[in-house]
Amino acid sequence: MKRIALAILFVVCLISFAFAKAQRQRQTQPCENAPSQYEADECAHKEYVAADAELNKVYNQLAAKLEDQEQRAQLKAAELAWIKYRDADCEFASSFYKGGTMRPMIESFCKTDVTNARMKELREQIKTLEQ
Amino acid sequence: MNKIAPALLLSCALLFTAASAQKRAAQNPCEDPQTQVELNLCADRKFKAADAELNRVYNQLAAKLEAGGRAKLKAAEASWLKYRDDNCAYEEELYEGGSMQPLIYSSCLERMTKSRTTELRGQLKDLNQ
Numbered sequence: 082m083k084r085i086a087l088a089i090l091f092v093v094c095l096i097s098f099a100f101a102k103a104q105r106q107r108q109t110q111p112c113e114n115a116p117s118q119y120e121a122d123e124c125a126h127k128e129y130v131a132a133d134a135e136l137n138k139v140y141n142q143l144a145a146k147l148e149d150q151e152q153r154a155q156l157k158a159a160e161l162a163w164i165k166y167r168d169a170d171c172e173f174a175s176s177f178y179k180g181g182t183m184r185p186m187i188e189s190f191c192k193t194d195v196t197n198a199r200m201k202e203l204r205e206q207i208k209t210l211e212q
Numbered sequence: 213m214n215k216i217a218p219a220l221l222l223s224c225a226l227l228f229t230a231a232s233a234q235k236r237a238a239q240n241p242c243e244d245p246q247t248q249v250e251l252n253l254c255a256d257r258k259f260k261a262a263d264a265e266l267n268r269v270y271n272q273l274a275a276k277l278e279a280g281g282r283a284k285l286k287a288a289e290a291s292w293l294k295y296r297d298d299n300c301a302y303e304e305e306l307y308e309g310g311s312m313q314p315l316i317y318s319s320c321l322e323r324m325t326k327s328r329t330t331e332l333r334g335q336l337k338d339l340n341q
Binding site for chain 1: 280281284287290291292294297298299302303305306327331335339
């Protein structure tokens with residue numbers, strides 16, 4: 082009986098470990114294992130679109146907390162400048178792959194990373210307002 | 213006479229405080245900033261140090277690129293500068309009229325500069341691979 086319990090425990094541990102590892106992989110490079118480059122591009126693009134939608138949500142949360150018209154205008158100016166920076170930075174980052182099949186995927190990866198970083202910043206700004 | 217003694221004592225105390233503050237400032241006020249002015253000054257210094265480091269990494273990266281890539285990097289950096297300024301202007305706006313405003317602005321510049329440096333270091337690493 083004790084052995085069976087131990088065996089079950091072992092299997093449960095193994096499964097949860099494998100699951101955690103798979104999840105971790107998904108979080109880092111979820112699209113690179115796609116069967117074709119086309120599918121990898123699509124996957125990376127989808128991921129970016131999802132991050133962008135989430136960023137819009139966070140941005141609107143922050144804007145809704147601002148009462149001052151000028152503050153809202155300044156936030157908007159910052160966001161427009163950020164969009165230009167995102168595009169220019171990812172244009173640079175993907176230029177190393179110019180002409181290569183990986184380029185669209187690299188560009189989407191870059192945009193997702195930059196978007197996530199901006200999201201973190203906006204979340205911090207929300208926290209500051211709530212203090 | 214009774215009123216003069218405390219006044220004298222008070223001015224002595226004030227003089228002493230001012231003198232010790234000055235001494236501290238002459239040493240290195242940024243080790244332990246006490247007043248808002250010192251805090252502002254030190255935040256600005258920290259930003260300038262971060263900015264110098266960013267420039268160093270930027271030049272390292274630029275040196276590894278050909279003309280086309282360098283132009284793209286330059287465009288990205290110019291747009292980042294505008295974003296940095298606008299974002300920190302927003303953060304500063306929240307403290308408009310307060311004595312902390314310069315501190316908030318410099319801290320924002322420093323924070324963003326450091327994260328941009330990390331980003332450029334990542335790109336440098338990608339190039340070296």
